[in-house]
Amino acid sequence: MTPPNRASAETRAVQALHEIEAATGAIVPGIQPSSTFARDADYALRDGFVYSRDTCPTVRHAERIIASLEDGATALLFGSGLAACATLFETVPAGKRIAAPRIMYHGVQDWLVRLRDRHGIGLDFFDAADPASLAAAVHEGETALLWLETPVNPSWDVIDIEAAAAIGHAAGALVAVDGTCASPVTTQALNLGADIVFHSATKYLNGHSDLTAGVLVGKAQDESWRELTWLRSKLGGVLGAFEAWLLIRGMRTLFLRFERASASALAIARHLEGHPAIERVLYPGLESHPQHDVAKRQMTRGFGGMLSILVHGGPEAAKRIASSTRLFLPATSLGGVESLIEHRKAVEGPNSIVPGNLLRLSVGIEDVADLIADLDAALRQ
Numbered sequence: 001m002t003p004p005n006r007a008s009a010e011t012r013a014v015q016a017l018h019e020i021e022a023a024t025g026a027i028v029p030g031i032q033p034s035s036t037f038a039r040d041a042d043y044a045l046r047d048g049f050v051y052s053r054d055t056c057p058t059v060r061h062a063e064r065i066i067a068s069l070e071d072g073a074t075a076l077l078f079g080s081g082l083a084a085c086a087t088l089f090e091t092v093p094a095g096k097r098i099a100a101p102r103i104m105y106h107g108v109q110d111w112l113v114r115l116r117d118r119h120g121i122g123l124d125f126f127d128a129a130d131p132a133s134l135a136a137a138v139h140e141g142e143t144a145l146l147w148l149e150t151p152v153n154p155s156w157d158v159i160d161i162e163a164a165a166a167i168g169h170a171a172g173a174l175v176a177v178d179g180t181c182a183s184p185v186t187t188q189a190l191n192l193g194a195d196i197v198f199h200s201a202t203k204y205l206n207g208h209s210d211l212t213a214g215v216l217v218g219k220a221q222d223e224s225w226r227e228l229t230w231l232r233s234k235l236g237g238v239l240g241a242f243e244a245w246l247l248i249r250g251m252r253t254l255f256l257r258f259e260r261a262s263a264s265a266l267a268i269a270r271h272l273e274g275h276p277a278i279e280r281v282l283y284p285g286l287e288s289h290p291q292h293d294v295a296k297r298q299m300t301r302g303f304g305g306m307l308s309i310l311v312h313g314g315p316e317a318a319k320r321i322a323s324s325t326r327l328f329l330p331a332t333s334l335g336g337v338e339s340l341i342e343h344r345k346a347v348e349g350p351n352s353i354v355p356g357n358l359l360r361l362s363v364g365i366e367d368v369a370d371l372i373a374d375l376d377a378a379l380r381q
């Protein structure tokens with residue numbers, strides 16, 4: 001049974017594509033853990049399933065939900081976000097170049113730096129807040145991949161996907177967007193011109209901090225998509241059936257969770273802006289944000305649950321605050337139902353160019369009055 005054609009993305013997520021099992025009437029998709037699949041009497045594959053390093057029914061079901069939320073043609077799930085990124089980067093030929101933000105999710109950047117240092121791939125960094133710097137980082141005929149992240153971690157600058165994709169395509173580059181912190185609730189990057197959207201599904205898509213997963217979503221099932229599908233199978237970074245099933249369950253509440261986190265983050269950002277202990281609040285939903293106009297256009301259902309604060313008193317004060325909150329847990333990661341606080345420079349290590357007085361907040365879905373009181377108490381210390 002398939003959902004009515006015009007059901008919204010939110011309805012499709014809640015109903016996990018509304019597929020009632022024909023044999024039993026079960027309304028919840030099952031888990032299929034088999035690692036291998038028997039052929040039929042004509043020695044043909046049934047539904048294309050061979051071996052679970054390629055894919056399995058539960059993974060494919062989760063992929064179809066995500067592709068549908070992104071308005072994509074196809075999706076591939078991986079055992080972590082970084083496994084998805086590493087597989088995509090494997091498609092960039094030696095001698096070509098990648099352009100990426102200078103401040104971005106550091107684990108992905110670590111991979112790009114390794115590709116430059118070990119595998120002969122050029123790397124051009126741009127300032128995510130400066131469209132001219134992005135244009136200067138893309139070289140016609142040489143840049144094979146333009147990697148965007150928006151909003152970008154942990155400065156929350158917003159990149160205009162439509163404008164950036166036009167620049168990338170004019171130079172012949174593949175344009176990929178890390179949309180982890182926007183989630184498909186608020187931005188569909190493929191509709192804005194991107195070729196591929198990436199998410200760490202560990203974050204908002206799953207939303208319960210109980211699995212790691214990553215996903216690539218494609219606009220078309222073309223030659224380069226077949227290469228990615230082949231690479232996933234050969235590198236072997238596919239997601240397990242149980243994690244795929246948990247992810248399907250998590251995505252049922254994606255819209256509710258994201259909208260609640262966005263509303264609370266905006267309330268917290270407004271409360272903290274002008275607080276005497278704070279130098280600056282970085283959040284795309286604030287009128288003071290340098291790309292607020294782009295964010296309003298591109299983030300159609302909320303600005304997300306992620307913000308950063310620059311505190312007075314330097315790194316020591318920042319670390320003290322991060323260890324004084326009671327409700328905001330001092331842990332890395334983001335996009336879960338529980339609120340987290342982290343001193344980003346400490347997590348990224350000595351080479352990090354993130355300011356030492358920056359604290360990154362991932363706002364969860366707790367009572368926002370409790371969260372504000374918790375931050376106020378920690379900032380008073």
Ligand SMILES: *Cc1c(COP(=O)(O)O)cnc(C)c1O
Pocket residue numbers: 080081082083105107108149153178180181200201202203212213214334
């Ligand atoms: C977490 C994260 C990643 C990496 O994903 P993992 O699931 O941790 O491997 C990439 N990009 C962003 C923006 C992230 O937040």
